[in-house]
Amino acid sequence: xxxxxxxxxxxxxxxxxxxxxxxxxxxxxxxxxxxxxxxxxxxxxxxxxxxxxxxxxxxxxxxxxxxxxxxxxxxxxxxxxxxxxxxxxxxxxxxxxxxxxxxxxxxxxxxxxxxxxxxxxxxxxxxxxxxxxxxxxxxxxxxxxxxxxxxxxxxxxxxxxxxxxxxxxxxxxxxxxxxxxxxxxxxxxxxxxxxxxxxx
Amino acid sequence: xxxxxxxxxxxxxxxxxxxxxxxxxxxxxxxxxxxxxxxxxxxxxxxxxxxxxxxxxxxxxxxxxxxxxxxxxxxxxxxxxxxxxxxxxxxxxxxxxxxxxxxxxxxxxxxxxxxxxxxxxxxxxxxxxxxxxxxxxxxxxxxxxxxxxxxxxxxxxxxxxxxxxxxxxxxxxxxxxxxxxxxxxxxxxxxxxxxxxxxx
Amino acid sequence: xxxxxxxxxxxxxxxxxxxxxxxxxxxxxxxxxxxxxxxxxxxxxxxxxxxxxxxxxxxxxxxxxxxxxxxxxxxxxxxxxxxxxxxxxxxxxxxxxxxxxxxxxxxxxxxxxxxxxxxxxxxxxxxxxxxxxxxxxxxxxxxxxxxxxxxxxxxxxxxxxxxxxxxxxxxxxxxxxxxxxxxxxxxxxxxxxxxxxxxx
Amino acid sequence: xxxxxxxxxxxxxxxxxxxxxxxxxxxxxxxxxxxxxxxxxxxxxxxxxxxxxxxxxxxxxxxxxxxxxxxxxxxxxxxxxxxxxxxxxxxxxxxxxxxxxxxxxxxxxxxxxxxxxxxxxxxxxxxxxxxxxxxxxxxxxxxxxxxxxxxxxxxxxxxxxxxxxxxxxxxxxxxxxxxxxxxxxxxxxxxxxxxxxxxx
DNA sequence: AATGAATGAGTATTCATTCAT
DNA sequence: AATGAATGAATACTCATTCAT
Numbered sequence: 017x018x019x020x021x022x023x024x025x026x027x028x029x030x031x032x033x034x035x036x037x038x039x040x041x042x043x044x045x046x047x048x049x050x051x052x053x054x055x056x057x058x059x060x061x062x063x064x065x066x067x068x069x070x071x072x073x074x075x076x077x078x079x080x081x082x083x084x085x086x087x088x089x090x091x092x093x094x095x096x097x098x099x100x101x102x103x104x105x106x107x108x109x110x111x112x113x114x115x116x117x118x119x120x121x122x123x124x125x126x127x128x129x130x131x132x133x134x135x136x137x138x139x140x141x142x143x144x145x146x147x148x149x150x151x152x153x154x155x156x157x158x159x160x161x162x163x164x165x166x167x168x169x170x171x172x173x174x175x176x177x178x179x180x181x182x183x184x185x186x187x188x189x190x191x192x193x194x195x196x197x198x199x200x201x202x203x204x205x206x207x208x209x210x211x212x213x214x215x216x
Numbered sequence: 217x218x219x220x221x222x223x224x225x226x227x228x229x230x231x232x233x234x235x236x237x238x239x240x241x242x243x244x245x246x247x248x249x250x251x252x253x254x255x256x257x258x259x260x261x262x263x264x265x266x267x268x269x270x271x272x273x274x275x276x277x278x279x280x281x282x283x284x285x286x287x288x289x290x291x292x293x294x295x296x297x298x299x300x301x302x303x304x305x306x307x308x309x310x311x312x313x314x315x316x317x318x319x320x321x322x323x324x325x326x327x328x329x330x331x332x333x334x335x336x337x338x339x340x341x342x343x344x345x346x347x348x349x350x351x352x353x354x355x356x357x358x359x360x361x362x363x364x365x366x367x368x369x370x371x372x373x374x375x376x377x378x379x380x381x382x383x384x385x386x387x388x389x390x391x392x393x394x395x396x397x398x399x400x401x402x403x404x405x406x407x408x409x410x411x412x413x414x415x416x
Numbered sequence: 417x418x419x420x421x422x423x424x425x426x427x428x429x430x431x432x433x434x435x436x437x438x439x440x441x442x443x444x445x446x447x448x449x450x451x452x453x454x455x456x457x458x459x460x461x462x463x464x465x466x467x468x469x470x471x472x473x474x475x476x477x478x479x480x481x482x483x484x485x486x487x488x489x490x491x492x493x494x495x496x497x498x499x500x501x502x503x504x505x506x507x508x509x510x511x512x513x514x515x516x517x518x519x520x521x522x523x524x525x526x527x528x529x530x531x532x533x534x535x536x537x538x539x540x541x542x543x544x545x546x547x548x549x550x551x552x553x554x555x556x557x558x559x560x561x562x563x564x565x566x567x568x569x570x571x572x573x574x575x576x577x578x579x580x581x582x583x584x585x586x587x588x589x590x591x592x593x594x595x596x597x598x599x600x601x602x603x604x605x606x607x608x609x610x611x612x613x614x615x616x
Numbered sequence: 617x618x619x620x621x622x623x624x625x626x627x628x629x630x631x632x633x634x635x636x637x638x639x640x641x642x643x644x645x646x647x648x649x650x651x652x653x654x655x656x657x658x659x660x661x662x663x664x665x666x667x668x669x670x671x672x673x674x675x676x677x678x679x680x681x682x683x684x685x686x687x688x689x690x691x692x693x694x695x696x697x698x699x700x701x702x703x704x705x706x707x708x709x710x711x712x713x714x715x716x717x718x719x720x721x722x723x724x725x726x727x728x729x730x731x732x733x734x735x736x737x738x739x740x741x742x743x744x745x746x747x748x749x750x751x752x753x754x755x756x757x758x759x760x761x762x763x764x765x766x767x768x769x770x771x772x773x774x775x776x777x778x779x780x781x782x783x784x785x786x787x788x789x790x791x792x793x794x795x796x797x798x799x800x801x802x803x804x805x806x807x808x809x810x811x812x813x814x815x816x
Numbered sequence: 817a818a819t820g821a822a823t824g825a826g827t828a829t830t831c832a833t834t835c836a837t
Numbered sequence: 838a839a840t841g842a843a844t845g846a847a848t849a850c851t852c853a854t855t856c857a858t
Binding site for chain 3: 703757764773774778784798804808
Binding site: 024025027058059060061062065066 | 839841842844845846
């Protein structure tokens with residue numbers, strides 16, 4: 017029976033939103049479709065008009081996020097040429113994005129393991145492209161003599177891990193604003209922690 | 217019926233080891249006690265001679281790791297007084313530990329969510345003590361004028377996140393040894409990436 | 417929304433044909449209306465413009481077949497008076513019909529069990545009329561002294577079962593034509609298998 | 617919880633018996649494991665201590681029957697050499713077996729379609745061996761000049777179909793005993809129905 | 817300390833059917 | 838006459854856990 021005023025696209029959006037929240041809170045395996053249906057206001061079976069399997073829902077959620085991430089990164093870096101400036105823009109973008117899209121980001125890391133091989137590979141490929149952008153920036157800087165590291169790839173991994181850790185403790189009502197956090201991390205990434213470098 | 221030659225302590229050790237592997241691979245929720253029993257060579261029911269619930273198994277695994285982590289950190293830092301030297305020792309220890317105890321470390325991050333409130337709190341308290349050690353080192357350095365950061369706590373979080381990210385990509389047969397990796401990370405943490413700091 | 421050029425009667429015929437094929441292949445219980453709709457090129461809901469329930473579809477399919485069977489039998493026997501000649505005509509008709517309408521025949525036997533009581537009774541009544549025709553022929557022959565059996569009814573059942581078994585193994589491209597098969601069965605039915613009857 | 621006095625073999629036997637009855641009555645697809653569990657006096661999940669899937673239960677039931685059928689046929693024919701006498705023994709055996717094991721026999725025909733390909737092939741192979749025995753008897757008789765037919769294989773199929781049809785109408789309380797039915801069918805199979813063979 | 821049979825609650829998914837559009 | 842979104846009940850199967858043996 018079609019509920020008066022129901023609408024496919026609107027329902028799918030509600031499923032997306034509820035799914036994001038439930039997976040963020042309980043994890044993909046622990047979230048049940050009963051919970052999801054209740055949250056959306058549907059019967060369990062009706063969910064299947066909008067996705068084919070629970071796995072597909074997870075994949076769509078993560079995929080949508082990854083594509084968005086890459087697109088917005090592209091925008092954030094466009095028009096900037098100098099490696100150090102690009103690095104600065106990357107850090108700023110990454111912190112802001114991870115703070116505003118906390119749930120998507122968290123899920124995209126923590127639920128990778130629940131993706132079936134084919135889906136897993138698709139996501140990891142996109143993640144690789146994101147990492148490659150940063151690795152490229154660092155390599156360019158090294159070539160230009162303005163960035164220094166023994167291994168651009170490992171440095172990129174380290175930097176991304178550091179910045180991404182924010183989602184584990186950031187609270188919107190916390191003691192620091194997003195911009196302050198970005199500044200602190202940028203300082204760490206650029207200058208390091210130690211004043212008298214001879215000690216290193 | 218007691219199988220000839222069976223032995224309680226030995227069985228528990230086998231459960232520990234198998235559980236570590238299965239949770240690392242599939243996640244706590246996704247690991248079934250049937251899998252665990254098969255791996256250990258028991259029937260499902262027999263597992264309950266060694267732990268009371270699946271939750272207890274997870275908790276013991278993580279707790280054991282956290283206690284070990286803190287004890288070893290203590291050893292690694294003992295006898296070192298200077299903050300910068302302590303920081304150096306911390307980084308070295310953390311990288312080495314995370315590389316050698318990859319599964320325990322990974323689980324202790326990713327399965328926190330599956331712990332029941334009481335157990336969760338107990339673990340988070342220990343994790344807090346670990347973070348506090350690093351925060352203390354940084355604060356001491358700032359007071360001594362040899363470390364520079366706007367927020368010792370956030371810097372500690374950032375550093376730990378950066379170093380911990382290693383478990384996501386480290387391969388024992390990879391292109392870098394543990395010591396090389398530690399050196400690269402130490403350099404990043406101490407000096408930052410940018411050569412000409414005026415650009416920041 | 418009415419698809420351009422769609423036509424009620426044509427659609428119903430397509431449903432009939434697809435339903436016949438699917439039930440023959442998978443069985444009534446195992447055939448889903450989703451499969452049927454896909455085969456016909458409709459959405460599930462649209463099927464209900466052509467029948468009221470899945471059960472009704474099955475009933476109509478079988479009923480249509482039974483009525484047709486009886487009507488064609490009538491034609492095949494019309495004008496023949498002698499019991500042995502009528503028996504011969506019956507066998508020839510039954511074999512030919514079962515070979516050409518394999519799917520209908522098969523379903524009408526195997527899916528009887530899936531009919532609701534009322535529908536079941538209606539079909540079994542028609543089947544009884546078909547069996548009665550053969551029983552009558554045999555009885556007439558016995559009365560006339562040209563057919564011999566201890567029980568006309570059981571003989572009729574046995575003969576029908578023997579002939580109907582054809583649907584289980586007949587292949588249009590097989591080693592025998594329909595006429596050859598009919599001849600072999602007629603010989604068996606008329607003369608039996610054993611040459612020297614004293615052995616029986 | 618192990619019910620006091622419960623026993624694996626006894627439970628499996630109860631499942632077998634109940635499964636036979638339910639599949640005979642409703643068909644494999646229509647029988648639910650809820651019904652089966654209720655009939656046996658277990659919870660649904662407990663059934664899975666005794667078979668791995670519903671399909672496996674069906675397969676075991678049919679396989680057990682087919683092996684039994686072949687073993688008993690062997691016994692029934694052992695020590696008989698003359699083809700006509702073997703034919704007589706076959707008919708007698710088949711009728712008696714099909715009357716006493718009505719449910720197994722019925723299921724083994726009607727649920728063949730529900731078997732997965734691998735299982736299906738295993739059963740059809742055994743059925744083929746049964747048909748081969750009869751085909752062999754008829755061929756031997758033809759070679760000896762005591763049996764007459766244009767096609768031993770088709771005659772075997774026809775005879776088996778005729779005899780097997782009994783399961784569709786036989787009632788233990790009916791008007792004829794098993795032995796009478798066997799006699800009537802033997803007469804039909806041996807001598808045919810028609811007195812004056814010139815009419816054929 | 818281990819087994820094997822049981823529980824009971826739960827899981828994702830499917831199905832025939834309905835009905836506003 | 839067809840669609841697409843919904844229902845509600847059911848389905849096979851799984852899971853952590855229990856306990857008599």
